[in-house]
Amino acid sequence: MIALSQGFGLIPFTKHLREMHDVAHLPLTDEQELPYFIEQLAIGLSKLGCLAYIEAEIFGGEGNQASIVWCQEEVVEGPRVLENAINLALRKLGVEKGDSFDRFEALGLGRHRSTDAWIQ
Numbered sequence: 611m612i613a614l615s616q617g618f619g620l621i622p623f624t625k626h627l628r629e630m631h632d633v634a635h636l637p638l639t640d641e642q643e644l645p646y647f648i649e650q651l652a653i654g655l656s657k658l659g660c661l662a663y664i665e666a667e668i669f670g671g672e673g674n675q676a677s678i679v680w681c682q683e684e685v686v687e688g689p690r691v692l693e694n695a696i697n698l699a700l701r702k703l704g705v706e707k708g709d710s711f712d713r714f715e716a717l718g719l720g721r722h723r724s725t726d727a728w729i730q
Contacts, residue, residue, distance in 0.1 A: 638676030
């Protein structure tokens with residue numbers, strides 16, 4: 611897990627992990643169901659606290675986002691595929707915006723342009 615600000619963390623679903631479990635790159639934004647592997651992992655981890663699965667696909671300033679939030683083994687928000695789905699999920703988790711542009715920026719999620727870059 612990669613530590614983020616405000617006591618949050620990130621588990622990046624890298625290309626290697628997706629290939630190991632035969633998971634599409636962006637299942638929700640590609641209008642597919644969330645793969646069973648990710649769903650079961652999220653359900654299990656949500657026993658320890660609320661968490662969100664998020665996706666973003668942006669090209670040339672245009673794009674889409676998707677999110678689902680779990681608490682205590684239950685989906686409490688989503689799945690959503692909207693322009694601001696990630697910030698809605700982060701608000702549900704209790705991320706504070708503070709002086710940042712939005713909650714995404716407040717956590718530093720824009721630090722890398724690709725998921726795989728988080729582990730390098």
